[in-house]
Amino acid sequence: MYKINENFNFINYFGDRFNALKEGIDSLRIPHNNMNTIFFIGNTGSGKTTLVQILGSDNSKLYSKSAYKGTNDFIIVDDYMGKIGNDTVNSQTLYTELLVDKETGFVLCDNPGFRDTRSPIHEIIAMYSMKKVLKYTKNIKIVIVSAHTSLKVGMYRDDFTNLLKHVTDFLYDVDKYKNSLYLISTKAENVFSYNISDDKNIKQDESVYDSMELPQYKDKIASSYSDYDEYVNKNKNDYDSEKRKINLVSDYSIINDIVYFLKEVRFSLNKKSKDFKSLKNKDYLNQKSIKIINNLLKKGDDNSYEKIKILRKPLEEGPLSEINIIQSEKNSIKSMLLTPDNFVTVDEDDFGFALSDNAFLYLHNFFQRMNSYIIDLSNVLSIYIMNYYTNIINSNTDINEVFNILLDMKKNIKTLSNQISLSKNPAEYAKVMDEYSKQHKLQLDCLNSFKNIYTVNEYLIQLEDLIPDSIKYTPLTWSISMAKFSDYINNKIEQFKFLQNTIEVLSRYTVQKNRKSYYGGIIGNNEDGSTIDETNLQTFLETYNLNFPYLKADEVLFEKLNSLIDITLKHRYKFRCHDSDLVIIDYFILLSELREGLLKTCSSATRIVVLAVHTIFIDKDLIWNWFRGRDITIIAPIWEVIGSRKINLDGMSGGVALPKADFGEIGKNGRNGNPGGNFAGIGMIFKNGENLMISASGGEGQNGQEGGDGLDGKNGSNGSESNKEYLDDNVMQVGIFKFKEKIYLSRGSNGLSGGDSGAGGKGGRGGNAGSILIHNIGNEEDKISTLVENGKPGLNGKDGIPGKGGVRGCDQITKKKDFQFSIIKFESNSENELVNCGNRSEDGIVKKSNRSENEHTDIETNNDSPLCIHIMNFQKYYLEKYHSLLTDGIPKIFINKIKATKY
Structure with missing residues (x-):
């Protein structure tokens, strides 16, 4: 630093003296x-x-x-x-x-x-x-x-x-x-x-x-x-x-x-x-x-x-x-x-x-000092720029964004180095650095040093032909420091490429499903020393098949890598139950791991909110009856469907129809179907979305109960000796033969009327359809299948069959006959004949119900859970727990897109 200050002071002295003397030249009026x-x-x-x-x-x-x-x-x-x-x-x-x-x-x-x-x-x-x-x-x-x-x-x-x-x-x-x-x-x-x-x-x-x-x-x-x-x-x-x-x-x-x-x-x-x-x-x-x-x-x-x-x-x-x-x-x-x-x-x-030898040596010395000053200044500026970008890199939690910044830096520094090496004089160097700082919004305070360089160079450019080219400036040496900075950038690019690959590997389903065993394989039995450092970095690389033979790890890299380990292999679900709301939050969420936690934490919840900061793995069907008809909100940047999956929020049906009503009873109306649940989702990337089916239809109404049958009426009895009555006599004489016939009538009894039957119950109404709303704020189609329709109404119950009327008993006509030869009675018989048979009494009728068709009321859905509240919870949780950690930028991009989207 002493040398650069010494050169700077010399240049300033020359510039001040030169400026003072040159005022007369500048005032020279050219005719x-x-x-x-x-x-x-x-x-x-x-x-x-x-x-x-x-x-x-x-x-x-x-x-x-x-x-x-x-x-x-x-x-x-x-x-x-x-x-x-x-x-x-x-x-x-x-x-x-x-x-x-x-x-x-x-x-x-x-x-x-x-x-x-x-x-x-x-x-x-x-x-x-x-x-x-x-x-x-x-x-x-x-x-x-x-x-x-x-x-x-x-x-x-x-x-x-x-x-x-x-x-x-x-x-x-x-x-x-x-x-x-x-x-x-x-x-x-x-x-x-x-x-x-x-x-x-x-x-x-x-x-x-x-x-x-x-x-x-x-x-x-x-x-x-x-x-x-x-x-x-x-x-x-x-x-x-x-x-x-x-x-x-x-x-x-x-x-x-x-x-x-x-x-x-x-x-x-x-x-x-x-x-x-x-x-x-x-x-x-x-x-x-x-x-x-x-x-x-x-x-x-x-x-x-x-x-x-x-x-x-x-x-x-x-x-x-x-x-x-x-x-x-x-x-x-x-x-x-x-x-x-x-x-x-x-x-x-x-x-x-x-020039005199003395002036020549002075000017030669000046050019050499100026050249040395630019070399030293370039070294200082390269360190300044490196620290400036290092602060940006270290303060940025977005791996992809930092990686892109580094690629731009590599390109820009290469261009800057080339431009510096092509500079013909210090003023051109200063201009290159000045324009670079303005273009990239660098706050380089040391650029104030260029003021005298601009001024002095403006004059000395006219005097460059006073000394041989071989002893003037060496722009290639000015760019060497930027070339060294390029080495730093290349190393950083390798580090962040490694971090990109690492989070890509650790975000895979197979790793997340078995994260405990993966994590244990890295740290061994030493759970207290649960960090990646020089001693186990190679094990980590081999475990995840990360091929980076030229990776130069430093303290910052280990810090960022361990941040990734924390959020990918050591995460734990957070269940929050408040009134009828159940909120599940984590960096990665697997549906297959939720059931036990859900039922233990808040089994009475009617609204379930799932907030995955990075990825939700839909690796299990949500078809439990506990979910049917509930409201579910899923907010996650990445949705990954494992296999063929279904989320069923259909309303429960009214149930199986009741058994047939008792004899003569009217059938009960069927229960209405339950309404479907409401599903809301926000996502940016949908992997295998075509393998997911979401249903939020209404439940089917219950069939009406079948009415009870009417009892049949009893049949009447036929006429009998006990109630016979004389009806008529018939005598016929044929020579010595005499025939006598006495006729008796025994009346049969009437049958009883048939019993009334019950009318069938009305079928229950189908449940109202729920809703499915997916906000795809990404650039690709989600391809998720959805089904939303009202539940089918239940069938009306059949009317009971009325009882049949009883059949009337037959009248019996009895004919007693005597055969008399002369005065001798030698033969006598009796004949019975049933007449007036088969007449029935009246059948029963179907009794109607006085019950209202709305005997069973509808079950309302819980649709009072606005997305804005869940989005705020998502953002708050991300900022509180993960924003200061290194991520691959997906949550940050996701939140920015959420803010720019109207719901």
């Missing part, structure tokens, strides 16, 4: 985008600013004054703007300044000095400002400005050779710009003193410089200076001395002296080139310098050096606008530069920007 620019370059203290101010203004604000009181050495100052100074070490021009020539519209560009020693930042700022101007330049002329003292024969050449080195670094293609190169010597001396006896100021071997034109020091004045005589006479007393002869030197002499100096430098460079044959880079730079000198030594038609001009020192105090010699030279320079000739069109990559 237009396609400038014709006269570009002045030179070492610090060369007089560039003075020259540009003289050329680009009316000179009314520029003054000549004595450098020291009582001397004849004069300097130019700008009391109004303060842009001109006499410091030859520190550049008075912090950044490029522009003046527009009113007559031509050409832009005079005054640049900071090449050798500003104040700080590397000042030098870097100077290069930056030059780049900015060149960005808006279409055509250019380049003016090399050097103080006359650096161009005199016999003086040290280092200042000029260093200047040449900067110019060669600045110009990639010297040949392209050869016609647009100019040299102006500033601060040229007005007098040149030498001993009268000397013919030359420097003795030399003319054979070495036979190609050179030796300067001729003539005491004539250029024709343009017609007032020099007056000027010299006026100041004669200041210049005359006994030992030395003082002459005002002409432009011709000064320029020829400069030419001689340039040829001397060229000779030296040629000689060095021969010594640098094996050093190609140095030889290349020397050749570029020689080309520059050759271009500056180009002569015009009048055989004068048309690329070289001078600007003298003043010889008196006062406004420059009133000093004729300065104004004359100003006009001469403008006539050379401010013409449309020799402008060269600028291309973006034409220029390089030379």
Whole structure:
């Protein structure tokens, strides 16, 4: 952390200083985008600013004054703007300044000095400002400005050779710009003193410089200076001395002296080139310098050096606008530069920007520190992001959701890592991280560190070509930390894939049916140590055939795994009985395990509510009479039907019909059937739903009782001797034969009437149908079969058969006959004859009932148990017991879907 803070402080310091200096650059007003620019370059203290101010203004604000009181050495100052100074070490021009020539519209560009020693930042700022101007330049002329003292024969050449080195670094293609190169010597001396006896100021071997034109020091004045005589006479007393002869030197002499100096430098460079044959880079730079000198030594038609001009020192105090010699030279320079000739069109990559070794090392160090800072910052951010996502993962109880988050994270981090590795600079890195944090709503406070990175990079991107690519940024190293984060994500993906498979296995019916034995097989006999840890993890994997050879378990994984064990293998049903309600709650519920608990807990319940947080296994038929006609609600995300199952909530029937009523009794009405129960269910996933049948029909009505039969009437008796009565006599005489017949009538008795029978009872009404309502809030059809209809009514009982009337007894006619021969009675007999037989008395009738048909009232269903209450209980129980534990997300999704569903 110390290192990253050290780098950060360094970058902040550089950024603050850079910002302070760059305010002037940002305020620089560019006249237009396609400038014709006269570009002045030179070492610090060369007089560039003075020259540009003289050329680009009316000179009314520029003054000549004595450098020291009582001397004849004069300097130019700008009391109004303060842009001109006499410091030859520190550049008075912090950044490029522009003046527009009113007559031509050409832009005079005054640049900071090449050798500003104040700080590397000042030098870097100077290069930056030059780049900015060149960005808006279409055509250019380049003016090399050097103080006359650096161009005199016999003086040290280092200042000029260093200047040449900067110019060669600045110009990639010297040949392209050869016609647009100019040299102006500033601060040229007005007098040149030498001993009268000397013919030359420097003795030399003319054979070495036979190609050179030796300067001729003539005491004539250029024709343009017609007032020099007056000027010299006026100041004669200041210049005359006994030992030395003082002459005002002409432009011709000064320029020829400069030419001689340039040829001397060229000779030296040629000689060095021969010594640098094996050093190609140095030889290349020397050749570029020689080309520059050759271009500056180009002569015009009048055989004068048309690329070289001078600007003298003043010889008196006062406004420059009133000093004729300065104004004359100003006009001469403008006539050379401010013409449309020799402008060269600028291309973006034409220029390089030379830095001193000190500034180069500083900038190199900055890029290295910036690179190191981004590496360190990337490490910090990767840890930050990792902790951020770890908190999300650890606080989320949904395995599937976390798994999907991890897959997205893997994809996103891979994309992020690729984008980082493709970043060209820290600002692009910062932008990538900034956009990633916004896209994924990450609260990365350390992104505030990017503010200075954005600011500094905006400037330094313009300076990247000042150092070789090989020592700039290494974006691949910035992305390494994200690659390490990818390893963390891959491990987490493996862990949550394992947890997904684990809960899928533990949720199977075979495991839930035998969960005690499965659990015991994992922990063995050590029930106190009932957790999965390093010692029994392998046993657990083998028991459930979970193939994860590369699983890296940690404390968090064991915590989540044991949470799964608790809710899948150690769950216990909770039975709640209140008034007529029975509520059964658990994570998994098996119907086959409920009967004993139901009857023990709340046998009088009329409403049963089953709340399974995860799965209800319908592995047994609900066809017990205890369930018939009751209300049942089942709420569970997953319904799994094992085998072919039925839930029967049909109302109970009115019962078996009563036996036939006794003789003569009216049959009783049948009892009405009981109504069907009400079934309500909410589910999201229905496994094997087509194998489930739910019935909630009304019970059948009881048949009416059959009425009792009537008793038959007794038959009457036939007539008998005891009640005979004389009826008539018949006598017939045939000769001596005489027949006598006496007739008697015995009347039979009447039979009794038949007994009345009972009417049959009315059949009971069928029970009203119950209701079945299943809310499938999943995406697939549940395919559950349902049957809801009213119960069939009972049949009316048959009427009893009325008794038959008794048959009347027959009348008996008795005929007694005597046969008499003469007076002798020799034969006598009696004959009986039954007459009037078979007459019956009246049969009985069917007696009707006075009872109402609604003798048995209906049984009402319990339909006052709204789903909303059960849903609230489901959610409350889940939140209380399971929400803080790890689940596969199904209950959470289920609750959200419940909330979004209208019932």
